[in-house]
Each structure stands twice: as C-alpha cells, then as structure tokens.
Amino acid sequence: MNPSPRATGTALEDAAELFRRAKRMVVLTGAGISTPSGIPDFRSEGTGLWSRDEPMEVASLSTFRTHPERFFKWFRPLAGQIFNAQPNAAHRALAELEQTGSVQTIITQNIDMLHQKAGSKHVIEMHGTLQTLSCTRCYKKFDSADFVKKFIDDETVPLCLSCSGILKPDVILFGEQLPQAAWFEAQSAARGCDLMVVAGSSLEVLPVAGLPMQAVDRGAHLIVINNSPTYINVRADVVIMDDVATILPDIAKRALYG
Numbered sequence: 001m002n003p004s005p006r007a008t009g010t011a012l013e014d015a016a017e018l019f020r021r022a023k024r025m026v027v028l029t030g031a032g033i034s035t036p037s038g039i040p041d042f043r044s045e046g047t048g049l050w051s052r053d054e055p056m057e058v059a060s061l062s063t064f065r066t067h068p069e070r071f072f073k074w075f076r077p078l079a080g081q082i083f084n085a086q087p088n089a090a091h092r093a094l095a096e097l098e099q100t101g102s103v104q105t106i107i108t109q110n111i112d113m114l115h116q117k118a119g120s121k122h123v124i125e126m127h128g129t130l131q132t133l134s135c136t137r138c139y140k141k142f143d144s145a146d147f148v149k150k151f152i153d154d155e156t157v158p159l160c161l162s163c164s165g166i167l168k169p170d171v172i173l174f175g176e177q178l179p180q181a182a183w184f185e186a187q188s189a190a191r192g193c194d195l196m197v198v199a200g201s202s203l204e205v206l207p208v209a210g211l212p213m214q215a216v217d218r219g220a221h222l223i224v225i226n227n228s229p230t231y232i233n234v235r236a237d238v239v240i241m242d243d244v245a246t247i248l249p250d251i252a253k254r255a256l257y258g
Contacts, residue, residue, distance in 0.1 A: 019255035022195035029108045030201025036245035037085040060174040087118035090245040093252040095119035105189040128171035137165025200244040203230040
C-alpha cells in the first residue's frame, strides 16, 4: 500500500481492512489523542507546554527534590485540565475496539487516564499516571482523588497522611527512569503484534518512540495517524496526517460495521 498523507477514502478503507485482518493489534497513543479533550501537548511549536517553560526547571526529578513548590506551581493548571477532561471519540473508539477483541493492548505516553475513563482495560502507561501519589518520605501510596481538588482550588501541596512527607504524583519526571515492568510489557506487546497503530504521537521521545520499529522489524503492519510527520512514516502501510480524534473513530466504524 502507498502511504497517503490525507484522510482519503482509500487510505481510510486501507486502514480499516488492516484493522479487520489484525489478530493482535497494539495501539501506541501520544498527546495528540488527548488535545481534543482540552489537554495541551508538550512539544507543539507556540502552543506546547515546553514552548513556554524549560522542562528541566519545572518538571525534573531534581527540581521536585530541591524546589517542590516550583514543580507544583507549574503543575497546578495542568492538573486541573487533566482531572476535568473527558474522553473524546478516539478514546471511545479504542475502548470499543478492545471490547470487540480487535485491540489487544494500548500503550500510552499520556498520564491523563482518559483511556481508562473511556472504558479501556489493558492500558500500559509508559510515563506513569496521575491516579496515585506516593510519599517521598515513607513511600505510602494514596489515591490522588483525595487530594487533587484541594490542590487545584487553593494550591495546597499534598502531604502524606501518615508522616506529612510531600506526595509526588506517580508520573515520570525528567531524570527519572521509565517503570521497568511497563517497559518490558510494552516491548513484549510490540514485538508480538501483527498490527501497530500510532495514534497522536510524533514519536520524538525515546525509548517509547522505538516500539513501532520493533513491531515492523518483526513483520507487523503499521498505521500512523498524526498531524505531523514521524520518523517511521516511510515504513508504514498507511499514513494519515490528520486529527486522530476524527480519523480513528472513522476507521473503527468502517472496520466494525463496514
């Protein structure tokens, strides 16, 4: 198949046919799947979070350890956007595909829990989650729902209920290693799939960006749906450079209902 940069009928039907034929579909999602839900991405020129802030100064592990108030000040508006966000049509389409057995695994670079809110069950969170917080002193874990409203409303830094240590959101900051179990599971899923779908990721952050190559090198088909080019477009069966929240539900509908 020849990659098509536009969401032509041919490209959509080619993608739907790959969906129908797949026995072990794995979907890798990035920020682009959640921006339609009101969550800003990090790297878009002019609008991404890193176009306004230096990541190592506000979102690094060293900053959190030495100046946690700086991290929480930066993080507060993002936390509000994430906790108020609702899944969009792309999240719901993936949940439906999982329920029908078409999608085996979702690997996400996002921390927003929107896949789970949409109903997806098998989600590998490569960059952690905002669902829980961990104490930096005694390591006790807490549900973030018990703290986030007060934090968003009046900037109260979350403190451990047992020892009063500062609670760190269980997300991966710069300078922190990926969760080992999630990384091994993601590699296994990528290497064992027969179709990899990249949805809303520019594939710029390693090592997760290398997962589609691991799939393709082992014979998997590849579909890339993203607004901007990725390094692996040349290896894809279908490339659609368009809004994933519009395109993915369209492909899912064609694959499931004809």
